[in-house]
Amino acid sequence: MIKVSPSILGADFLNLVPQLEIMKAAGTDMIHIDVMDGNFVPNISFGMPIINSIKKHTTLPLDVHLMIDQPHRYIKDFATAADILGFHYEAGSPVRSTLTEIRKLGCKTCLTIKPKTEPSEIFEFLELCDMVLVMSVEPGFGGQSFIMNSLQKLSTLKAECEKRNLLVDLEVDGGINAETAVLAVNAGATVLVAGNYIFNSDNIAETVKCLKSLNPVHP
DSSP states (O other): OOEEEEBGGGSOGGGHHHHHHHHHHHTOOOEEEEEEBSSSSSOBOOOHHHHHHHHHHOOSOEEEEEESSSGGGGHHHHHTTOSEEEEETTSSSOHHHHHHHHHHTTOEEEEEEOTTSOGGGGGGGGGGOSEEEEESSOTTOSSOOOOTTHHHHHHHHHHHHHHTTOOOEEEEESSOOHHHHHHHHHHTOOEEEESHHHHTOSSHHHHHHHHHTOOOOOO
8 A cells, every 4th residue: 555654844844743733634645844944955854852742743754855965964853753864865964874873873765866866876785775865856946846756766676676585675765646646556666755746635534545456567
């Protein structure tokens, strides 16, 4: 079954606790938390104090996505709250040692690639990944349109993981809605990140149910 990771960028932060409860009741699998530093991406979100507060108010796993420069400097801090800890291949950290450290600290690993990065660039690190996140928008802002060539990236990663018998979740983030979710799942995505599409839904439970019930259509 497809996993759903609602991005709290789409949430109302003054009502975050009840919204987290709604997400759990709706059957979401985790909560996606985007950490932006205003340097690696042109926006600033929040840091550890907010994440620690979220951790206190939900039992859902925290899927923490570091959009920050040289993330290896902060891995120990974020690992105290994250269940899945991801960072960008392009962010200037030593990829292999950073992934290794995340696992040693007890978190699942996620390596993220931006839209202009080719999947082949991270093939050598796949054995250290529990998940790979394909950004289907330019990272930094919510509400963008889905970049269609992300589908080929998902297909390429899926084929490489199957070739090597690697059990790696493929996550996609950006512009996910009813239409693009189907395309992403057919291309190989197993985890769907959605912010506005879920939080602004008139029926969150039904929206989540529909996303989770998607099955890839094989030619």
